[in-house]
Amino acid sequence: MNKSLKKIIERSAVQLIVYIGKKFVKQIEKWWCKKNVVQTNHIIKRSDKLAPSETLNDAINKDTSTQEISLIHNMLYKGDTCLIVGAPNTGKSILAMQIGLDIAGGKKSKIAPNNDNQVIKPQQVYYYDGEMRNSDIRKRFGENMGKYPNTFIRIQGGELDSLGKLYNDVHQRITSEHPHEDCTVIFDNIACFNRSKSTKDVNGFFLSINTLKAKYERQGCNLTVIIVIHTAKNYKKHKPLELNDLSGSAEFSRFANSAIALTESRFGNRKRVLKILKYKFGSTPSEVSVCNIASHPYLHLEYECSIPEEAALPTPKTAKPRITKESTLANQPVENNAQPNSAKQDKRRKVTQEVLSQIKQLYNEGKTQQHIADLLQLCRKTVNKYIKSIKQETIICEPLPAN
Numbered sequence: 001m002n003k004s005l006k007k008i009i010e011r012s013a014v015q016l017i018v019y020i021g022k023k024f025v026k027q028i029e030k031w032w033c034k035k036n037v038v039q040t041n042h043i044i045k046r047s048d049k050l051a052p053s054e055t056l057n058d059a060i061n062k063d064t065s066t067q068e069i070s071l072i073h074n075m076l077y078k079g080d081t082c083l084i085v086g087a088p089n090t091g092k093s094i095l096a097m098q099i100g101l102d103i104a105g106g107k108k109s110k111i112a113p114n115n116d117n118q119v120i121k122p123q124q125v126y127y128y129d130g131e132m133r134n135s136d137i138r139k140r141f142g143e144n145m146g147k148y149p150n151t152f153i154r155i156q157g158g159e160l161d162s163l164g165k166l167y168n169d170v171h172q173r174i175t176s177e178h179p180h181e182d183c184t185v186i187f188d189n190i191a192c193f194n195r196s197k198s199t200k201d202v203n204g205f206f207l208s209i210n211t212l213k214a215k216y217e218r219q220g221c222n223l224t225v226i227i228v229i230h231t232a233k234n235y236k237k238h239k240p241l242e243l244n245d246l247s248g249s250a251e252f253s254r255f256a257n258s259a260i261a262l263t264e265s266r267f268g269n270r271k272r273v274l275k276i277l278k279y280k281f282g283s284t285p286s287e288v289s290v291c292n293i294a295s296h297p298y299l300h301l302e303y304e305c306s307i308p309e310e311a312a313l314p315t316p317k318t319a320k321p322r323i324t325k326e327s328t329l330a331n332q333p334v335e336n337n338a339q340p341n342s343a344k345q346d347k348r349r350k351v352t353q354e355v356l357s358q359i360k361q362l363y364n365e366g367k368t369q370q371h372i373a374d375l376l377q378l379c380r381k382t383v384n385k386y387i388k389s390i391k392q393e394t395i396i397c398e399p400l401p402a403n
Helices: 002-036 056-061 092-105 134-144 163-177 199-218 249-255 325-330 353-364 369-376 380-391
Strands: 070-072 081-086 124-129 152-156 183-188 223-230 258-264 271-278 288-294 300-307 348-350 399-401
Touching: 070 092, 081 092, 081 199, 081 249, 081 271, 092 124, 092 134, 092 152, 092 183, 092 223, 092 258, 092 300, 124 163, 163 183, 163 199, 199 223, 199 249, 271 300, 353 369, 353 380, 369 380
Parallel strands: 081 223, 081 258, 124 152, 124 183, 183 223
Antiparallel strands: 258 271, 271 288, 288 300, 348 399
16 A cells, blocks of 8 residues: 555656646747737727717818829829839849838839829838848948938837837837928848847738838828838749749738839849739739839839730740650760661651661660651651561561651
């Protein structure tokens, strides 16, 4: 009895230790998740205050003229949440920087056609840069030094290692420095600020940004948000890029008003294809824009023409033919008195006794029927017929069509 009781006590003690250990691990996981989740005061705090509401008639009568002002003709409007999408090394950062400089300086963008009548009022732009090093900036934009608008501010993203820190920085800059004027915020690349790779963090970040945008809108201002993201790993550059080719497509496309894709073209390394994936007003254009990468006065894109997407994308590479022993021998002269694999002679070739001997010899050497046909310039059916005769020791000579 004493031994049995001792075993029961020992087993219970082990189970208790395991139970306490599991509880401890779960508490650690909860603490870690809370630490890394995007937290903002206006989302977490409970309040008895109801969200703003209105009738449909009031919503229609509301003045939204400022949101119908385009920052880039038929591509980007005030107050948009816009995605810039592309595979690595296609020029997403160049495009994002160009758009930011155009908005900050009130310039007509060179990436869009038919923008002669466009008038843009300069506004404050914050460019959160998680991609480019200072040496990259100097190389790409150094030639035009001293001529860039002071309303364009670049924030290096090294210390902003979570979406929570990123949002807090944006919130502080916008609300304290520009509470009553239009602003634009650019995130390049959003993945650089989401170190945890958490979908929950991304959703929380977008909800927070949308809350800030709604607050701005109630004050009569617009906050434009531009987000640079990668394509998914399985995207093929010779196929049309669609919304479901975005990395994390479900989260990003749900919150975006518009999306611009930048892909390679079949016209060389200095040409890019610009495609509207999502458009705020109406359907997306049926054609894509071909843009040239210009380096003066700084690295930027310039519109050249509009063509169907299939005519602009890179052509798929054709597979190289496999080099096998049989294919190598097929290009060599036939040994043992076989006729050379040279020119086509007669359309009809007489299968002589000499040719039959060659067929028999090659067949006995283990060559395939197709290989024998290629070597002797005959069709495979002819070779097949005479091999059957060889097997039966009955050989008939008659003229048959050559290959």
